[in-house]
Amino acid sequence: MIIYYEQVHEEGYSIDTSFSFAEGDDKFDITSFSGRVDKAGDAYVVTGKLNLHFSCPCDRCLEPVKMDINEDLVLTLSPLGEYPPMNSDGEDGLSDEEAGMYVTPKDSFDIHELLREEALLLVPEKRLCRQDCKGICQGCGAALNYEKCTCKKVTDERWAALDKLK
Numbered sequence: 607m608i609i610y611y612e613q614v615h616e617e618g619y620s621i622d623t624s625f626s627f628a629e630g631d632d633k634f635d636i637t638s639f640s641g642r643v644d645k646a647g648d649a650y651v652v653t654g655k656l657n658l659h660f661s662c663p664c665d666r667c668l669e670p671v672k673m674d675i676n677e678d679l680v681l682t683l684s685p686l687g688e689y690p691p692m693n694s695d696g697e698d699g700l701s702d703e704e705a706g707m708y709v710t711p712k713d714s715f716d717i718h719e720l721l722r723e724e725a726l727l728l729v730p731e732k733r734l735c736r737q738d739c740k741g742i743c744q745g746c747g748a749a750l751n752y753e754k755c756t757c758k759k760v761t762d763e764r765w766a767a768l769d770k771l772k
């Protein structure tokens with residue numbers, strides 16, 4: 607969703623949008639962003655409320671993890687246009703050296719691209735279905751949160767067999 611700087615007048619410009627994207631198994635659903643962009647000297651400032659619904663597999667057991675994240679954003683846009691313009695993969699043109707600071711093309715910015723970058727920053731690095739998730743047994747593949755590991759049983763039977771030989 608491209609917004610042209612020439613659309614931003616004295617009274618600012620309202621932004622209301624929602625969209626979804628995925629990064630591998632991570633699913634981001636921006637249920638709403640409602641805010642505005644205002645001119646501030648040579649820069650522009652985007653302010654607004656981001657409502658994000660995020661889901662991904664648990665790091666340990668692969669069960670789905672879902673979370674809702676609500677965040678007030680303040681993003682400063684620098685329309686220098688000296689950097690490669692933003693493209694759909696979101697790698698170029700964004701200066702993430704300073705949090706919330708973005709270099710954009712001279713005439714426009716892609717609000718979805720910015721919100722996408724912010725959404726990626728907002729999700730926690732560690733994603734567990736619950737704090738004490740026991741994960742999956744490497745040996746037998748049991749989902750240890752609600753299944754019993756059968757590895758130990760096999761070992762026990764072996765010991766029992768050895769015992770019989772004595």
Ligand SMILES: [Zn+2]
Pocket residue numbers: 664665666667668669734735736739740741
């Ligand atoms: Zn888990």
Ligand SMILES: [Zn+2]
Pocket residue numbers: 743744745746747748755756757758
């Ligand atoms: Zn096991």
